[in-house]
Amino acid sequence: MNSKPFKHLESLCAAEAKIRITTQPHKIPLFASSAFKFESIEDGIEIFKNQPGSHVYTRYGNPTIEAVAQKIANLEVFGSDLAAFGLLTSSGMAAIHLTIQTILKPGDSILTQGNLYGGTTELFNKVFGPQNINIEIIDFGALDNLEQSISNLKVQPVIFIETPTNPTLQCIDILKVCQIVHKYKGLVIVDNTFATPVIQQPILLGADVVIHSTTKFLHGHGVSTGGAIVTSNENLFKAIWETQKLVGSNSNTFDAWLVNIGLKTLVLRMEKQSENALQLAQYLSKHPKINKVHYPGLPNDTNHQLAKQQMKKFGAMLSFEVGSEYQDAINFSNRLNHCALAPSLGETDTMVLHPASMSHLKIPIETRLKYGITDNLIRFSVGIENIEDIIDDIEQALA
Numbered sequence: 111m112n113s114k115p116f117k118h119l120e121s122l123c124a125a126e127a128k129i130r131i132t133t134q135p136h137k138i139p140l141f142a143s144s145a146f147k148f149e150s151i152e153d154g155i156e157i158f159k160n161q162p163g164s165h166v167y168t169r170y171g172n173p174t175i176e177a178v179a180q181k182i183a184n185l186e187v188f189g190s191d192l193a194a195f196g197l198l199t200s201s202g203m204a205a206i207h208l209t210i211q212t213i214l215k216p217g218d219s220i221l222t223q224g225n226l227y228g229g230t231t232e233l234f235n236k237v238f239g240p241q242n243i244n245i246e247i248i249d250f251g252a253l254d255n256l257e258q259s260i261s262n263l264k265v266q267p268v269i270f271i272e273t274p275t276n277p278t279l280q281c282i283d284i285l286k287v288c289q290i291v292h293k294y295k296g297l298v299i300v301d302n303t304f305a306t307p308v309i310q311q312p313i314l315l316g317a318d319v320v321i322h323s324t325t326k327f328l329h330g331h332g333v334s335t336g337g338a339i340v341t342s343n344e345n346l347f348k349a350i351w352e353t354q355k356l357v358g359s360n361s362n363t364f365d366a367w368l369v370n371i372g373l374k375t376l377v378l379r380m381e382k383q384s385e386n387a388l389q390l391a392q393y394l395s396k397h398p399k400i401n402k403v404h405y406p407g408l409p410n411d412t413n414h415q416l417a418k419q420q421m422k423k424f425g426a427m428l429s430f431e432v433g434s435e436y437q438d439a440i441n442f443s444n445r446l447n448h449c450a451l452a453p454s455l456g457e458t459d460t461m462v463l464h465p466a467s468m469s470h471l472k473i474p475i476e477t478r479l480k481y482g483i484t485d486n487l488i489r490f491s492v493g494i495e496n497i498e499d500i501i502d503d504i505e506q507a508l509a
């Protein structure tokens with residue numbers, strides 16, 4: 111490389127500044143660079159051949175993004191001998207889209223549940239349906255149905271589940287689903303956003319792919335939007351990476367970097383938030399103005415036994431019915447002073463959402479009601495506050 115100084119000032123302005131590092135930074139650096147420089151053209155040719163893994167262009171791969179993706183992958187298989195590979199995407203939706211777009215082709219089927227996060231249901235119906243991908247809804251509470259549907263399929267079974275589900279906290283038996291699906295050489299994709307790997311590790315129960323909206327608990331502070339895909343199947347990882355490289359739905363470096371900061375306190379947050387959610391669920395289940403509480407940590411919840419089996423804690427999410435009508439939920443929400451009316455979850459403060467008018471607005475009312483997403487259902491993402499303050503806020507709103 112030519113190290114002679116420039117003759118002209120404007121050339122020095124245009125050139126990249128020289129970096130000098132004497133010691134390793136304590137925090138991972140933000141490699142905010144679209145492209146990576148080669149020592150020589152031969153070096154570049156070699157690096158281009160060895161993808162993924164070496165760096166040419168951030169859409170193909172970036173050291174900051176890869177470090178965080180690998181950390182999430184390691185968390186998903188922590189405590190086992192399995193190796194896992196991770197990718198970070200621009201959002202949780204991009205993670206779901208990228209995985210399914212890679213695996214399925216026109217004429218294939220995806221078997222899923224009717225009570226997914228509303229955005230995922232819409233993605234399936236509005237984006238994959240028109241691509242001639244058949245969306246089959248299964249009752250995962252009765253797994254005989256699953257085996258029957260799979261045995262009738264002429265194509266590889268691909269299953270997408272979310273457990274616990276958003277917003278009714280239904281739990282699905284990951285181990286049993288995987289055992290059935292793998293008998294027929296199928297693939298199981300699990301959205302682990304609500305539980306996080308601190309509470310539930312679907313790959314260790316047999317899942318082929320785990321999806322996250324890192325926007326939620328993994329980042330935990332509400333200033334980063336992103337998604338993650340984790341698999342222990344290296345060929346599948348390479349195939350998804352190839353689609354991501356072409357589609358360009360990768361995370362940006364800053365969002366990835368922020369997720370890493372959030373991950374440092376993930377265990378502390380999940381412990382405190384789960385503890386708070388349990389206390390809140392117990393309080394709500396005794397309140398005369400609350401009709402139904404969905405929380406797998408309550409001993410009389412239909413998901414309790416399964417949750418105890420596959421989850422280490424019961425998580426920070428719960429939902430409940432206030433009064434009997436749409437307006438009861440609206441009035442209650444408007445009277446809250448401290449709990450934030452904000453359509454996200456997994457942050458340090460308690461957040462409230464009315465699914466019927468927000469996350470599930472575009473889901474046909476009959477479908478929504480069939481899965482218990484009633485007009486008066488309210489979803490809470492419980493934060494790290496002192497739970498007494500949250501209960502006081504709810505108490506005055508209900509009074």
Ligand code: PLP
Nearest residue numbers: 201202203227276303323325336
């Ligand atoms: N999966 C679940 C369970 C969700 O709740 C959400 C969003 O709320 C998503 C995926 C989509 O994530 P994002 O908003 O990051 O695209």
